[in-house]
Amino acid sequence: DAKTTQPPSMDCAEGRAANLPCNHSTISGNEYVYWYRQIHSQGPQYIIHGLKNNETNEMASLIITEDRKSSTLILPHATLRDTAVYYCIVRVPGAQKLVFGQGTRLTINP
């Protein structure tokens, strides 16, 4: 699976949009981008995934650049409960593993 690069930490004010970047410059054409998050002391939670088109669900939006070498996860109106470690993962569907890197520790401040 392609490696991803994420900033180790970010801060965001409550109520603002949180934009979490992820670089995956070596992504191959059939690799999807997945996002999970892990709230302290809990198991990881799926957020969203996509191939090349932008995706949106009730939790977040995923913006993938046209060259697919980077993506941004957007939490439109961050709340304190969104404080968590966010993992960006690339993998081929049918691949054996989700490989979790170090992720981005997002802190939402009141």
Place this chain on the structure above:
Amino acid sequence: DAGVIQSPRHEVTEMGQEVTLRCKPISGHDYLFWYRQTMMRGLELLIYFNNNVPIDDSGMPEDRFSAKMPNASFSTLKIQPSEPRDSAVYFCASSFGLDNEQFFGPGTRLTVL
């Protein structure tokens, strides 16, 4: 659905003892995964099953670790003998299909003294 259920939530044991961690996946899910999380190594996949059959155990650290899935609603991860370096949080996850969302349990925090 209650989600993925793991037991115990916390386990403290002494080096050399056998430890058994348990997992009940979400009903209807055909994939089950065991992960381990430590500060040093992050979240690592140990093994996963499809329809109760182990598919990939390449992440299992050594022969002291074994996992079984006797039926669709139950899996165990056993460490025998346990060592202090096995101290970690162990997560079980399940999914319907390999590529679909994985649902994680609350984890078992294992401390080996």
